Amino acid sequence: MLLTVHQLPFDVVHLQALLFSIMPVLWIAHEKKIKKNPKIVHTYLATTIDIHLGKQGIPLELQGLISDRYKGEPIYVVAKNDVELAKILMFLDIVTSIARKKFGSTAKVESAIPVDMRLLSMKEDLDLKFDKKYREKKLRKRGKKPLTLDDIINSEDILNSIAAKIAISSGTNVTREDVKKMIKEYIPYIKRIADAYPEDPSFYDKIMQIPDLPDLERDIKPLNPEIYNAVEALAEKLKEDLKAPEPVQEKIRSQTKTSPIDLSKAKLEVLSILNGLEFAGFSDDAKTKAIEKLSAKIAELSSGGLTQGRVFEMGLYAFALEMIRAGKFERLREVERL
Structure with missing residues (x-):
């Protein structure tokens, strides 16, 4: 007879919960829309965007690879679906990357997630990850709902929390309001990229099948010109904001004998x-x-x-x-x- 996890002895249940907590599924998509893991989809898209920006002399250095833990604790962020989860990861990745360049911040995606967005509980690992009805029950009990990117950018409380966490890891003269102002300046550009994420799962399948890393102009633009145009708009904003135009960088490289x-x-x-x-x-x-x-x-x-x-x-x-x-x-x- 096959036993369910709830029929196992108490200590075995917690042992399994501990083992499963290591699995990279702590960023939870409440509903499945695409076949691919949204974290890996984000890594591919962020890497592609970062290389494209680098070609234009914009040293944004997106994180790309997102961990499931922060200071040893598991991270639970329940998004409405896996496309929304990929959008949320891109939003957090871009704002923390800009903060590292603009404010000298050491913040990463994992450290910028506020309590407002988290569900933390080692004991609830199995049910939170694998039981949709259990997640719905817990979310209702805590007065939460699966998040969308719009929920985050339209919530002053969540934006304040994200800005505060980034400010803490920034220079001594950087305030929460400084960071929040930067985030709000970039929201239209990030939102434009996110809005171009299609619901059609075939797009994500195609980009994940591209050998090596996709090239934004060669590979992504023919599949989704809206994403390409949105990234170009972000590039123009970053060139102005980060003061890193390509001609100057290329001139420095050509005049320096020991180029990095x-x-x-x-x-x-x-x-x-x-x-x-x-x-x-x-x-x-x-x-x-x-x-x-x-x-x-x-x-x-x-x-x-x-x-x-x-x-x-x-x-x-x-x-x-x-x-x-x-x-x-x-x-x-x-x-x-x-």
């Missing part, structure tokens, strides 16, 4: 592979595919002319390859600090 090595693309690719491994539960099949992908990257780079940049990229891919072979997945997190 740009590892942003390789770094994001390694982190994207790690995210995929986590989602697959570090299965043998996922590890084999990751090793094959990294080996192909090294072979591709070594077949071209040797430059400092290529050497550093090959080194990063080789490091990731060895850590996966050795099963030392936690060491791949060190890439985030590069």
Whole structure:
């Protein structure tokens, strides 16, 4: 006879809850609309946007890879559906990234989530993740509802909380009002990107099937020109706000003998592979595919002319390859600090 989790002894239930709490499903989509994990969809889109902005000399450095924990505690954010969850992640990623550049903030997506948006409880892990009716009951009891991006940007309380959390991790002269003003300035640009996210699941399937990382102009624009145009509008705002026009950067690079090595693309690719491994539960099949992908990257780079940049990229891919072979997945997190 197959026992349900509620029929198991008390201590076994809590042991299973503890084990399941490690699984990367703590950002909860209340309703499924797309086949792909919205966190991985966000990683792909954020990485694509970040590379596109970098080509224009805009060093935004989106986080892309979002963790399920903050200071060891699980994060529960219940979105209305997985498309809304991807939108919420993009909103939080863009505003925290701008704050890091503009205010010297150390905030990340995980640290900026206010209590207003969270459901925290280790004991409720199993039911919150896997039982939709239980989630509905808990949300009603706590006077909450599954969130949409509009809920967040139209709530002064939530925006105040996000701004306060970012301000705390910023320079000493940065106030909550400074951060909130910045967030409100960028809401129209972020909302335009989010509004272009289609409900049609085929779009997300197509971008996830693109080899390597998608290129915004080459791959995303033909599928969804609205997203491309929205990102271009954001780029114009960022150029003005972050004061990083491309011609000046290119001139500095050409005049500097020891130019810094740009590892942003390789770094994001390694982190994207790690995210995929986590989602697959570090299965043998996922590890084999990751090793094959990294080996192909090294072979591709070594077949071209040797430059400092290529050497550093090959080194990063080789490091990731060895850590996966050795099963030392936690060491791949060190890439985030590069």
